Amino acid sequence: RNDVVWSEVDEYFIEKLITLDSTFEHVLDANKEAGIPEIDVSPPQGKLLYLLTKMKAAKNVLEIGTLGGYSSLWFAHALPENGKVYTLEVEPEHAEIARQNIKRSGYEQQIEIIVGKALDTLPTLEEKGLKFDFIFIDADKENNPQYLNWALKLANPGALIIADNVVRNGEVIEENSDDKRVQGVRQFIDLLNKDPRIDSTAIQTVGQKGYDGFVMGIVR
Ligand code: SAM
Numbered sequence: 001r002n003d004v005v006w007s008e009v010d011e012y013f014i015e016k017l018i019t020l021d022s023t024f025e026h027v028l029d030a031n032k033e034a035g036i037p038e039i040d041v042s043p044p045q046g047k048l049l050y051l052l053t054k055m056k057a058a059k060n061v062l063e064i065g066t067l068g069g070y071s072s073l074w075f076a077h078a079l080p081e082n083g084k085v086y087t088l089e090v091e092p093e094h095a096e097i098a099r100q101n102i103k104r105s106g107y108e109q110q111i112e113i114i115v116g117k118a119l120d121t122l123p124t125l126e127e128k129g130l131k132f133d134f135i136f137i138d139a140d141k142e143n144n145p146q147y148l149n150w151a152l153k154l155a156n157p158g159a160l161i162i163a164d165n166v167v168r169n170g171e172v173i174e175e176n177s178d179d180k181r182v183q184g185v186r187q188f189i190d191l192l193n194k195d196p197r198i199d200s201t202a203i204q205t206v207g208q209k210g211y212d213g214f215v216m217g218i219v220r
Pocket of ligand 1: 064
């Protein structure tokens with residue numbers, strides 16, 4: 001019952017508040033058709049990323065986990081003309097679908113997809129001397145602790161860091177979970193607890209994507 005209400009409330013808000021940005025609806029349809037997992041952010045969450053990008057006046061965004069490019073497009077949509085999204089994806093098939101979606105939406109100049117394991121491709125961003133104003137961690141959760149260290153290394157002072165899916169239907173509090181993703185998230189939270197370089201919180205969410213949540217932090 002709860003899940004049904006959460007989804008219907010999301011539908012209501014999507015209809016009322018996100019209609020202007022229906023440009024991206026075809027992306028979710030194309031992803032479904034291609035049979036890639038429906039684990040993109042929801043439209044209200046995508047719009048939140050868009051609004052935060054604007055509030056931050058971010059120019060350079062780093063995303064770990066592209067999938068079909070849905071969240072990448074929300075970022076690109078919020079950026080100034082000279083802004084750029086670098087998005088990392090390990091699955092060539094996902095990257096190809098993202099490429100098609102991005103081309104169809106007209107954002108090829110603003111979004112660069114880098115294919116490979118993020119832990120292998122993140123060092124190339126450092127070699128290029130790139131720094132980011134907004135970093136979105138949304139890939140394999142078991143590597144979240146390493147992604148946080150990279151994010152802190154590649155962040156401009158004051159950068160915003162968001163990591164998705166940190167509640168996992170409440171499993172985050174299961175200390176002895178044998179799910180590596182839960183353990184990855186828990187280690188990530190422990191690092192946030194100790195690391196003086198970042199000031200953070202976590203917010204629980206419900207909606208089309210069930211019961212989950214995200215971490216948000218500002219780099220000092
Ligand atoms: N951010 C996307 C959105 O909201 O539209 C959703 C990303 S999806 C939750 C996670 C993606 O991370 C998948 O496409 C998966 O293939 C990718 N991924 C998993 N492990 C990875 C790794 N080691 N390096 C880079 N990408 C990885």
